[in-house]
Amino acid sequence: MLNIIRIEWLKVKNYRTFWILLILAVIVIPASNTIVADVVSRIPKQATDILGRNFYDFPVAWQTVANVNSFTSIIFGLLLVTLVTNEFTYKTHRQLVIDGWERLDLVLSKIFWVVALALLALVVSFITAIVFGMIYSTAPFSFEGVQFLFFYFLQVLVSLSIALMLGMFIKRSGLATVIYLGYAMIFEQLLTVGLKHSVGAIGGLLPLQAGDELLPFPVVDKVLPSSSDYSHGVYEITIILYIALFIGLTCRRMLKADY
Template identity: 65%
Template sequence: MLQIIKIEWLKVKTYRTFWILLGLAVIIIPASNLLVQDITSRIPKQVQSLLGTSAYDFPLVWQSVANVNSYTSAIFALLLLTLVTNEFTFKTHRQNVIDGWERKDFVFSKLFWVLALSVLAFVVSVLTALFFGFFYGTSAFNMEGFYYLGYYFLQILLSLCLALLTGILVKRAGLAIVLYLGYVMIFEQLLVVTLKRFWGSVGGLLPLQTADELLPFPLIGKMLPGVQQYDNMVYLIALLGYIAVALWLIFRRLLKADL
């Protein structure tokens, strides 16, 4: 595995696009939370008194950061799509096999990026939550609600698995990015709205929506107490199931398809 990681490092070490996208993906996590914090700080005091606490006070800060960051996962997905489709564009995946890699080694090399980017996003999110909680919050440090960042980790893991699956199926960077963004930003959202309108909570069981149901913005939840949904465990099981199915499809495709 260390040899695989070393080879993957050599592929990106001088790849400027990779480092630019990675930098943007990391920066947007605290930047987006700074924007939300600025907006919430402008809420009139009368409304804030009704809500009872700030979104960036401990322990709500864990949930707030996880919710905001869930909307930035697509940038990490674009980065992964670029890496994966480059393998097919420049035929490096074939060269790896010619040089002695087994097919499963190539699969593991791509899953390494899925895990590495997910862990990076999680760590940056934890640091962001700590900074905002201590700097902008008024409550004492509290770990209650930290599990929301665990939900966020699973959300970005699923997002990257879907991006990887899209990349290996389409193989062309431009088309893969369009299809992925089209599904994430338009198609699934339309399905969610339609299903929720006619069948209620069923709409929350679509792949990426399962994580959204687990990551509501805390203050919004107080203003919409009557929203119908399943128990969190249902969404969590569905989310883990989608990750497992995506991984199975990735292995099946790369182990069986003609490289």
């Protein structure tokens, strides 16, 4: 596995597009929370008194950061699509097989990026939540509610799994990117609305929507009823099953494809 990681590092260390997208993905996490915190600071005190607390007060700071970051996780998916499709554009995967790699090694190299990027998103979000909580919170530090970052981690994982599968099956960077963006930003949203209206709660069990159901904006439940139809456990299991399905399909494709 260490050799796989070393080879993957050699692929990206001088790849400018990778570093630009990676830096953007990391910066956008605290940047988006800065915007939200600035907007929240302008809310009249009477309104915050009704809601009960500031959105960046502990312990709700964990949930706020997770919710805000869930809207930016698509950038990590774009990065993964680029990495996967480059393997086919530059025939890197074929050269590695010629050099002695097993097909399983190719599978592990892509799963490595799924896990690595999701962990990076989690770590940056964790640090962001602590920093913003320390700056804006009037309550003492607390780990209560930190599970929302785990929910965010699951959402990033399923988003990356979709990106991995699309990149592997489509192979062309431009087309895979358009389909990934179209699904994440438009198609699943329309499908969710349609299913919820025609079938019911099952519409909330689509891959990305299940993550959204786990990450409602905090405090809002004081003025609006919850939109979640199932328990957290149902959504967590659903997301894990989707991750297993998408990675399983990707592995089957990589192991059976004619290179």
